[in-house]
Amino acid sequence: NAGVTQTPKFRVLKTGQSMTLLCAQDMNHEYMYWYRQDPGMGLRLIHYSVGEGTTAKGEVPDGYNVSRLKKQNFLLGLESAAPSQTSVYFCASKGPAGNNEQFFGPGTRLTVL
């Protein structure tokens, strides 16, 4: 049982390049989330999904797109990377139980030059 995994762990992009971050969970969770973590700002929600085939905007969605074609996977895309998107990205998932505990992946450290 791997829990939540993220690929890749590190990435360096040039301004204007695109990339996709992959999140996978093996807990059969309905809810999945993408956050970014910046110093002194905690975690900010980028996009989330309440089930396969659904996505919704979070607090800071601009410049990102997501897809949830399979229940276990949640992809985060950057179409044209900007230096302001340099951050650590975390994926999380949550089951249907009401206590709202989230399970986190190990993170992806992205640098945009």
Add this chain to the structure above:
Amino acid sequence: AQSVTQLDSQVPVFEEAPVELRCNYSSSVSVYLFWYVQYPNQGLQLLLKYLSGSTLVKGINGFEAEFNKSQTSFHLRKPSVHISDTAEYFCAVSPNTGGFKTIFGAGTRLFVKA
């Protein structure tokens, strides 16, 4: 809507000393409360949670937190810290009905010195 304020961005403390990390929240509805810990270069993991019932909650690694509804606080405490407790700690809140999003505080970096 909910918000979370962690009152200290950094807390340095000597090994074996007690520590308290402070968290205040605001919400117009009843909430669940959480503390997560993030060790260097890792993701967040749950330390403890308050759902209902006893206001004193015990978590992993000897941490505990007390829910104070009148003061809207959920402070985290440990009577004697170890070097291995050095990490960033996040307080978080989530509505206890009809909600599935969690609001995180900005984090408190605990640095335990020998």
